[in-house]
Amino acid sequence: xxxxxxxxxxxxxxxxxxxxxxxxxxxxxxxxxxxxxxxxxxxxxxxxxxxxxxxxxxxxxxxxxxxxxxxxxxxxxxxxxxxxxxxxxxxxxxxxxxxxxxxxxxxxxxxxxxxxxxxxxxxxxxxxxxxxxxxxxxxxxxxxxxxxxxxxxxxxxxxxxxxxxxxxxxxxxxxxxxxxxxxxxxxxxxxxxxxxxxxxxxxxxxxxxxxxxxxxxxxxxxxxxxxxxxxxxx
Numbered sequence: 001x002x003x004x005x006x007x008x009x010x011x012x013x014x015x016x017x018x019x020x021x022x023x024x025x026x027x028x029x030x031x032x033x034x035x036x037x038x039x040x041x042x043x044x045x046x047x048x049x050x051x052x053x054x055x056x057x058x059x060x061x062x063x064x065x066x067x068x069x070x071x072x073x074x075x076x077x078x079x080x081x082x083x084x085x086x087x088x089x090x091x092x093x094x095x096x097x098x099x100x101x102x103x104x105x106x107x108x109x110x111x112x113x114x115x116x117x118x119x120x121x122x123x124x125x126x127x128x129x130x131x132x133x134x135x136x137x138x139x140x141x142x143x144x145x146x147x148x149x150x151x152x153x154x155x156x157x158x159x160x161x162x163x164x165x166x167x168x169x170x171x172x173x174x175x176x177x178x179x180x181x182x183x184x185x186x187x188x189x190x191x192x193x194x195x196x197x198x199x200x201x202x203x204x205x206x207x208x209x210x211x212x213x214x215x216x217x218x219x220x221x222x223x224x225x226x227x228x229x230x231x232x233x234x
Contacts, residue, residue: 042199044107044199044200046108046112047112047115047120048120048199049121049194049198049199050101050105050194050198050199050200050203051105051107051120052111052118052119052120052121053098053120053190053203053207054098054099054101054102054203055109055110055111056117056118056120056152056190057094057095057191057194057210058095058098058099058102060152060154060155060183060187061091061092061098061187062095063155063156063161063183064087064091064180064187065087065088065091065092065095066161067084067156067161067164067179067180067183068084068085068087068088068091069084069088070161070164070165070176071084071164071172071173071176074164074169074172075168075172075173075176076169077170079224080173080177080224083217083221083224084176087180094210101200101203117151118153118190120193120197121190121197149161152186153186153189153190154182154184154185154186154187154189155183155186156182156183160175160179163175164179170228173224173228174228174230177224177225177228177232178225178230178233180221181218181221181222181225181232181233182232182233184214184215184217184218184221185218188211188215188218191207191208191210191211191214192207193207195207195211
């Protein structure tokens with residue numbers, strides 16, 4: 001890996017972690033005091049965009065954490081391992097915040113009866129919501145369907161996860177970077193959906209922070225793939 005890419009890797013990862021820490025701190029304080037001492041805390045409904053995003057992104061993040069731990073154990077490349085560590089650390093913290101909000105709002109961590117993943121984004125198949133979204137084709141009416149474990153935009157299938165676990169070295173690095181690129185693109189679309197639809201100000205800000213941080217990591221992963229003679233999947 002070139003020195004310039006290594007420097008960019010460290011700068012981008014450091015920026016992403018710092019941004020995540022900033023939003024985590026703001027979210028913790030704001031949640032505790034209702035995002036302003038003079039205002040009462042806002043409690044979303046179980047079928048709201050706020051609750052739906054918190055539930056779905058917690059699941060989405062969990063897979064990113066899982067993939068990051070997998071690749072950490074099958075490669076010795078320090079840049080990939082550093083990226084994987086930062087993704088796992090950042091998204092595990094954000095996942096805890098999202099689940100904590102559901103507890104604070106006294107809402108279930110599973111969707112209400114009759115609602116499947118992404119039901120809080122009913123128009124996700126049209127307009128600019130599709131610009132960064134992979135894997136959404138045919139998701140209408142997906143309740144109860146298998147999809148090989150890929151329940152939301154960009155999520156890897158069970159088959160792809162098995163392939164990642166069995167890969168080693170550069171093969172594992174390339175597959176991880178491709179899968180995580182898809183994952184981030186789906187996550188960006190979901191986060192942008194919350195930034196537009198959610199009502200709780202601190203959750204909207206967290207979602208916008210996810211958009212900015214993951215877009216930065218998308219550029220980094222494209223560079224890392226190019227260094228390995230590969231490119232993101234079409």
